[in-house]
Amino acid sequence: xxxxxxxxxxxxxxxxxxxxxxxxxxxxxxxxxxxxxxxxxxxxxxxxxxxxxxxxxxxxxxxxxxxxxxxxxxxxxxxxxxxxxxxxxxxxxxxxxxxxxxxxxxxxxxxxxxxxxxxxxxxxxxxxxxxxxxxxxxxxxxxxxxxxxxxxxxxxxxxxxxxxxxxxxxxxxxxxxxxxxxxxxxxxxxxxxxxxxxxxxxxxxxxxxxxxxxxxxxxxxxxxxxxxxxxxxxxxxxxxxxxxxxxxxxxxxxxxxxxxxxxxxxxxxxxxxxxxxxxxxxxxxxxxxxxxxxxxxxxxxxxxxxxxxxxxxxxxxxxxxxxxxxxxxxxxxxxxxxxxxxxxxxxxxxxxxxxxxxxxxxxxxxxxxxxxxxxxxxxxxxxxxxxxxxxxxxxxxxxxxxxxxxxxxxxxxxxxxxxxxxxxxxxxxxxxxxxxxxxxxxxxxxxxxxxxxxxxxxxxxxxxxxxxxxxxxxxxxxxxxxxxxxxxxxxxxxxxxxxxxxxxxxxxxxxxxxxxxxxxxxxxxxxxxxxxxxxxxxxxxxxxxxxxxxxxxxxxxxxxxxxxxxxxxxxxxxxxxxxxxxxxxxxxxxxxx
Amino acid sequence: xxxxxxxxxxxxxxxxxxxxxxxxxxxxxxxxxxxxxxxxxxxxxxxxxxxxxxxxxxxxxxxxxxxxxxxxxxxxxxxxxxxxxxxxxxxxxxxxxxxxxxxxxxxxxxxxxxxxxxxxxxxxxxxxxxxxxxxxxxxxxxxxxxxxxxxxxxxxxxxxxxxxxxx
Numbered sequence: 001x002x003x004x005x006x007x008x009x010x011x012x013x014x015x016x017x018x019x020x021x022x023x024x025x026x027x028x029x030x031x032x033x034x035x036x037x038x039x040x041x042x043x044x045x046x047x048x049x050x051x052x053x054x055x056x057x058x059x060x061x062x063x064x065x066x067x068x069x070x071x072x073x074x075x076x077x078x079x080x081x082x083x084x085x086x087x088x089x090x091x092x093x094x095x096x097x098x099x100x101x102x103x104x105x106x107x108x109x110x111x112x113x114x115x116x117x118x119x120x121x122x123x124x125x126x127x128x129x130x131x132x133x134x135x136x137x138x139x140x141x142x143x144x145x146x147x148x149x150x151x152x153x154x155x156x157x158x159x160x161x162x163x164x165x166x167x168x169x170x171x172x173x174x175x176x177x178x179x180x181x182x183x184x185x186x187x188x189x190x191x192x193x194x195x196x197x198x199x200x201x202x203x204x205x206x207x208x209x210x211x212x213x214x215x216x217x218x219x220x221x222x223x224x225x226x227x228x229x230x231x232x233x234x235x236x237x238x239x240x241x242x243x244x245x246x247x248x249x250x251x252x253x254x255x256x257x258x259x260x261x262x263x264x265x266x267x268x269x270x271x272x273x274x275x276x277x278x279x280x281x282x283x284x285x286x287x288x289x290x291x292x293x294x295x296x297x298x299x300x301x302x303x304x305x306x307x308x309x310x311x312x313x314x315x316x317x318x319x320x321x322x323x324x325x326x327x328x329x330x331x332x333x334x335x336x337x338x339x340x341x342x343x344x345x346x347x348x349x350x351x352x353x354x355x356x357x358x359x360x361x362x363x364x365x366x367x368x369x370x371x372x373x374x375x376x377x378x379x380x381x382x383x384x385x386x387x388x389x390x391x392x393x394x395x396x397x398x399x400x401x402x403x404x405x406x407x408x409x410x411x412x413x414x415x416x417x418x419x420x421x422x423x424x425x426x427x428x429x430x431x432x433x434x435x436x437x438x439x440x441x442x443x444x445x446x447x448x449x450x451x452x453x454x455x456x457x458x459x460x461x462x463x464x465x466x467x468x469x470x471x472x473x474x475x476x477x478x479x480x481x482x483x484x485x486x487x488x489x490x491x492x493x494x495x496x497x498x499x500x501x502x503x504x505x506x507x508x509x510x511x512x513x514x515x516x517x518x519x520x521x522x523x524x525x526x527x528x529x530x531x532x533x534x535x536x537x538x539x540x541x542x543x544x545x546x547x548x549x550x551x552x553x554x555x556x557x558x559x560x561x562x563x564x565x566x567x568x569x570x571x572x573x574x575x576x577x578x579x580x581x582x583x584x585x586x587x588x589x590x591x592x593x
Numbered sequence: 594x595x596x597x598x599x600x601x602x603x604x605x606x607x608x609x610x611x612x613x614x615x616x617x618x619x620x621x622x623x624x625x626x627x628x629x630x631x632x633x634x635x636x637x638x639x640x641x642x643x644x645x646x647x648x649x650x651x652x653x654x655x656x657x658x659x660x661x662x663x664x665x666x667x668x669x670x671x672x673x674x675x676x677x678x679x680x681x682x683x684x685x686x687x688x689x690x691x692x693x694x695x696x697x698x699x700x701x702x703x704x705x706x707x708x709x710x711x712x713x714x715x716x717x718x719x720x721x722x723x724x725x726x727x728x729x730x731x732x733x734x735x736x737x738x739x740x741x742x743x744x745x746x747x748x749x750x751x752x753x754x755x756x757x758x759x760x
Contacts, residue, residue: 308710325705325720327758380741382660389726389743399724400745404707404716451738463640470641
């Protein structure tokens with residue numbers, strides 16, 4: 001294996017050197033392409049070449065790649081089932097940023113090699129792993145076994161279809177296999193959405209028949225209506241099909257794509273209907289929005305539901321149970337300290353993408369309402385950090401609350417504390433600002449943006465517009481979201497400081513996260529995850545330096561991919577049910593024997 | 594000959610040093626000229642300095658000194674209203690407990706009466722202390738910065754706790 005690694009590194013080096021020579025001629029912007037720019041690009045190429053080399057090496061019979069690669073051995077990450085079967089897996093829903101990286105790499109290098117790789121991977125997948133009803137075998141509970149090339153379920157024998165903020169790279173899919181893509185999008189709605197009640201099941205069945213008249217249903221009235229005080233009434237009649245926004249985001253994005261591609265307005269109308277329910281369910285006084293617009297119907301017996309630790313949704317709203325002391329505002333929909341990435345980052349990025357790409361202008365107003373309301377009420381700086389005050393969406397503070405009993409949200413005597421705001425928030429805030437038309441409407445969000453950027457240690461972006469920044473040019477941040485933010489600011493303003501900081505962040509990312517030929521979360525982490533956004537962010541920076549329009553680059557939307565299901569615990573004995581981000585991506589090089 | 598060469602070398606080096614220096618001076622002069630004749634650069638610098646002053650006001654004025662503490666007495670929090678020319682104003686989200694001027698009145702009830710999920714068992718003193726958010730506005734020459742402060746206030750001695758909100 002060591003010989004193979006050395007050979008691979010040597011080949012990679014040859015490719016890189018050759019590429020560098022040709023690119024010295026190709027660079028074509030006013031910005032001088034320097035050695036560090038080359039080094040960052042080399043790191044990305046090195047990573048991509050290694051992923052392709054080792055990914056294909058494991059099973060030469062397929063173009064499919066594993067979701068993650070062991071950076072010590074080059075082998076695929078494996079899901080270990082309770083029966084001790086170790087399965088190397090490929091879940092294309094979790095590889096969308098790698099596909100975008102491949103396309104981006106072809107864009108900046110001018111070589112079709114990587115684009116063709118992307119096409120061959122997604123092409124083989126769509127050809128062989130689409131159920132007859134149209135759903136793809138991917139997502140939270142299905143993957144492809146790279147040993148047998150058979151479909152694998154991680155939830156007993158018949159795991160459902162589930163996408164949560166995976167936002168597939170439809171542009172590429174449509175280019176490679178239009179028919180399969182359109183069929184998938186149509187079936188996504190048939191399998192997940194109830195046209196009569198707007199119930200939305202994050203789980204879709206592979207047994208649901210394909211409906212050729214999908215989106216031909218008569219539009220129904222809004223599910224959310226207001227009470228006498230003008231506040232939304234959240235129905236509690238959902239039979240276990242909770243409309244989580246992270247599943248709805250995927251449905252809406254798919255439908256917008258379908259309408260844009262086919263010219264049929266019906267999918268777009270349904271996507272707007274679906275997103276409108278979340279808007280109606282938002283608190284009209286604070287602007288803060290919701291994770292779901294329904295609660296579940298109580299279907300379990302009083303005896304079962306009398307046990308606090310029995311958190312099945314058939315016992316009704318799980319927040320209403322565990323946070324009952326707060327009264328009627330305590331509903332899952334109203335929580336503003338959990339799942340907020342889905343609500344205020346992924347969902348807003350999709351709304352803005354739909355506004356930009358498909359012309360749904362009022363989505364920008366909604367994005368502004370949500371993120372501005374959220375920051376108005378919850379954003380606080382504590383000990384020099386950007387934090388969130390836990391609260392319900394009417395502004396009722398939950399900070400300091402001690403849970404009397406165990407429940408869905410945690411154990412008894414758990415104290416609800418501030419929640420750290422991750423750098424992912426930078427992108428929805430900035431993109432919202434950039435899409436607002438009038439300057440006076442940007443002031444408040446820009447002020448928050450300025451404070452948040454500064455508190456993250458990036459320095460001062462200056463007054464509205466960002467034309468006079470005073471940035472921390474030596475920042476130690478090594479974060480892809482901060483990098484994308486600086487690149488997008490540079491793209492919007494053409495102020496050199498943003499590019500300079502972006503380069504520094506890019507260098508930091510390479511220094512801190514590029515190890516053993518792969519991008520990893522940190523030097524001690526064992527697995528390199530194909531869905532990581534670092535490489536796409538670095539290539540976006542590279543494109544801007546070369547003078548390539550960022551609109552020509554694949555767009556970052558999410559990196560929420562995961563697998564969920566039954567597995568063998570790390571103790572090697574007990575059965576557990578967990579996620580890849582807890583089971584695979586927590587392993588360090590010291591865990592490997 | 595060597596002396597001439599040495600002199601020429603010194604002359605050339607001196608020329609470049611002086612030239613570079615002059616170039617620098619010229620650039621500086623232009624910048625200065627732009628600074629005085631135009632308004633953009635001047636206002637930008639001032640804006641940036643003011644921004645840093647507002648950050649300093651938040652961090653050093655003492656407004657955050659109650660972070661992590663439980664306030665158990667009535668009285669004036671003596672929140673700073675000025676820091677090096679920065680005006681600081683407060684807006685409480687619960688004026689009955691903390692006024693906009695920072696006067697604390699201990700509440701005579703608990704924050705929340707906590708019970709078990711079947712509402713049968715009462716958990717005494719579990720959630721007595723009130724979290725109160727105060728919004729802060731710092732202002733200097735028309736430029737502003739916002740912040741939030743979190744205060745935790747204990748109820749007054751002899752408080753009651755019989756207002757269960759769950760049904």
